[in-house]
Amino acid sequence: MVSVHIFEAFLKLLFICLDTETVKKIRKPKPWKHSEPITRAQLVQMRDEFWDTAPHYGGRKEIWDALRAAAEADLTLAQAIVDSAGVIVQNPDLTICYDERGAKYELPKYVLSEPSNLIRES
Secondary structure, three states: OHHHHHHHHHHHHHHHHHHOOOOOOOOOOOOOOOOOOEEHHHHHHHHHHHHHHHHHHOOOHHHHHHHHHHHOOOHHHHHHHHHHOOOEEOOOOOOEEEOOOOOEEEOOHHHOOOOOOEEOOO
């Protein structure tokens, strides 16, 4: 039974690799709106909670660490981070990525960019 899961993961990874002619260049996510306006402090708390719990749902910690570093970097550095970590980018906005073993990593937009209805504190 384990070999079937490994084979399925391999096929998924192969499809992803064949689907991308070259390395996908990452980009910022499209503008998005949270269900209700939130403050920067609330956004930071949501991000911290995600990064603290994400590794417990699967995948490798070093890939989660690389994805966090990429999410918090400018686009040029983020591209270098995901390339050097061997991250396979499915969606150019980093919302769906895979590692070399076929494990899937899903990132919510709130860790990648700010919502359009962020409350600007004065």
